[in-house]
Amino acid sequence: MAGFQMKRLGLVMEPEPGNPLEVEGVLNPAGVRGPDGQYYLFPRLVAKGxxxxIGIARVKFNDAGDPAGVERLGVALEPETDYELRPNGGGGCEDPRITYSEALKRYVMTYTAYSPEGPRIALALSEDLFHWQRLGLATFRPYAGIAFDGVDNKDASVFPVAIPDPAGEPAVVILHRPLFPGTRPEETACQPASRVVDVHRESIWISYCPLGEAGDEPYHLCHFALHHRLACPVAPWEQLKIGGGTPPILTRHGWMLIYHGVHELAGPSAGAHKLCYSAGVLVLAPEHPRVILYRSPDPVLTPELPQERRGIVANVVFPTAIDRRDDLGLPDRFDVYYGMADDRIGVARLNVPEFLPPGALADPPRAETALRIDGRPQRESGQCVPLTIQGGSPPS
Structure with missing residues (x-):
C-alpha cells in the first residue's frame, strides 16, 4: 500500500423528518466506544435559528461490519449555562469530540460553547456517556506575548493518555486552534495568494494541564498553562486555514489525527469567496506528539458527493470522530465520521499503511522558519513568514 487511503462507506445519519431539533442539520459528531463496547455518536443537532x-446515538453495523445507520437515544447536552446561551435567545453546544482518558478514568468531551463573547472551548466529564458533568470554559495562560484567552477557539480534542509536558511532568494535553482576528478563512481569502502567514496565530496548538492538578480537582482540567505550536498552513489545499479534526488515536506509527484544511475554489460568485474544506492526515511522535512524523501533502478526502458539495455550507467534508476497528481484529483500519456540507454525517474507511509514505510535508519547527509550498525552508526575522501558494487545483 502506497499511502493513506480513504474509501467512503456512505451516509450514516441525516436530519429526521419532522424532528424540530434537527430541522437545520445533523453534523460534526463526536464518537467513542462505550463501556458496553458499542460505538456511540454525539452529533450536533441544529434546530431553527x-x-x-449535542445528541447521542448508537451506531448500527451491517453484516460486513460497516456502519449502516444509527439509533437515536436522546440529547447529551443542550445549552443551559451562561457561556452556552446568548442574550437574544440563541446559543449552542456544538461540534463535540470525546476521548476516554485513561489517566482520569472518565470520558472527556470537548465542545464549542456558543457564548455571548463568541465560540469558546468547553469541557465535560462522564463515566457512562449518558450523564455529563460540565467543567466550564477552557483557559490558557499567555505564551510569548500571545494571549489565548478572550479569543474565539474551536475544534479541540484531548489525548487519551497522559503526555509529558515541557517540564517532563505527566499532563492532560489538548489540541486546539485559536481563531485570532484575521485568521478565519473568510478573512485570509481576501488576502493575496502570496501572503504573510503568522505561524503563531494560524496554527494548531498543543497545550498542557498538569495531571496532578486535574486529578485532585476535575475543574482544574480546564486550565492549560504550557503550550507548543504544532502546525500551520503549508500546502495549497490548506492555504487559508488549518484546524483540528478527529481526536488523536494511537497507530503503529504514532498518534494520528485527521485534520481539516481550507482553500478557495476558483470563480467567486457575486464577489463572495467560495471555500472548500478537505481532510488530511497528521502523524505525531508517540512519546512527544509535538513532533510531526508525517503530514499528508494532499488531502485524503475532498468534497465530491452531492451531499458534500451542496448543503447548509457547500463544499465541506469535516472529520470529527474516528473508530479503530479492534472489534474486527483490524487495528490498522479506522472508520472516520465526518460532517457533509454542515447538513449530514458520512463515514469513510481509512487504512493505515505498513510504512509511512516518503516525501511528506514538514512544518516549521520554530517561529522563525516556514516552508514554502515546494518544501524548501526560508527564514525570516519576526513571527510572520511570507508563503507563496503555488499550484494546486480545487476539486472538480
Whole structure:
C-alpha cells in the first residue's frame, strides 16, 4: 500500500423528518466506544435559528461490519449555562469530540460553547456517556506575548493518555486552534495568494494541564498553562486555514489525527469567496506528539458527493470522530465520521499503511522558519513568514 487511503462507506445519519431539533442539520459528531463496547455518536443537532444541542446515538453495523445507520437515544447536552446561551435567545453546544482518558478514568468531551463573547472551548466529564458533568470554559495562560484567552477557539480534542509536558511532568494535553482576528478563512481569502502567514496565530496548538492538578480537582482540567505550536498552513489545499479534526488515536506509527484544511475554489460568485474544506492526515511522535512524523501533502478526502458539495455550507467534508476497528481484529483500519456540507454525517474507511509514505510535508519547527509550498525552508526575522501558494487545483 502506497499511502493513506480513504474509501467512503456512505451516509450514516441525516436530519429526521419532522424532528424540530434537527430541522437545520445533523453534523460534526463526536464518537467513542462505550463501556458496553458499542460505538456511540454525539452529533450536533441544529434546530431553527442555528440553536445547537449535542445528541447521542448508537451506531448500527451491517453484516460486513460497516456502519449502516444509527439509533437515536436522546440529547447529551443542550445549552443551559451562561457561556452556552446568548442574550437574544440563541446559543449552542456544538461540534463535540470525546476521548476516554485513561489517566482520569472518565470520558472527556470537548465542545464549542456558543457564548455571548463568541465560540469558546468547553469541557465535560462522564463515566457512562449518558450523564455529563460540565467543567466550564477552557483557559490558557499567555505564551510569548500571545494571549489565548478572550479569543474565539474551536475544534479541540484531548489525548487519551497522559503526555509529558515541557517540564517532563505527566499532563492532560489538548489540541486546539485559536481563531485570532484575521485568521478565519473568510478573512485570509481576501488576502493575496502570496501572503504573510503568522505561524503563531494560524496554527494548531498543543497545550498542557498538569495531571496532578486535574486529578485532585476535575475543574482544574480546564486550565492549560504550557503550550507548543504544532502546525500551520503549508500546502495549497490548506492555504487559508488549518484546524483540528478527529481526536488523536494511537497507530503503529504514532498518534494520528485527521485534520481539516481550507482553500478557495476558483470563480467567486457575486464577489463572495467560495471555500472548500478537505481532510488530511497528521502523524505525531508517540512519546512527544509535538513532533510531526508525517503530514499528508494532499488531502485524503475532498468534497465530491452531492451531499458534500451542496448543503447548509457547500463544499465541506469535516472529520470529527474516528473508530479503530479492534472489534474486527483490524487495528490498522479506522472508520472516520465526518460532517457533509454542515447538513449530514458520512463515514469513510481509512487504512493505515505498513510504512509511512516518503516525501511528506514538514512544518516549521520554530517561529522563525516556514516552508514554502515546494518544501524548501526560508527564514525570516519576526513571527510572520511570507508563503507563496503555488499550484494546486480545487476539486472538480
Amino acid at each position: 442555528n440553536y445547537s444541542r
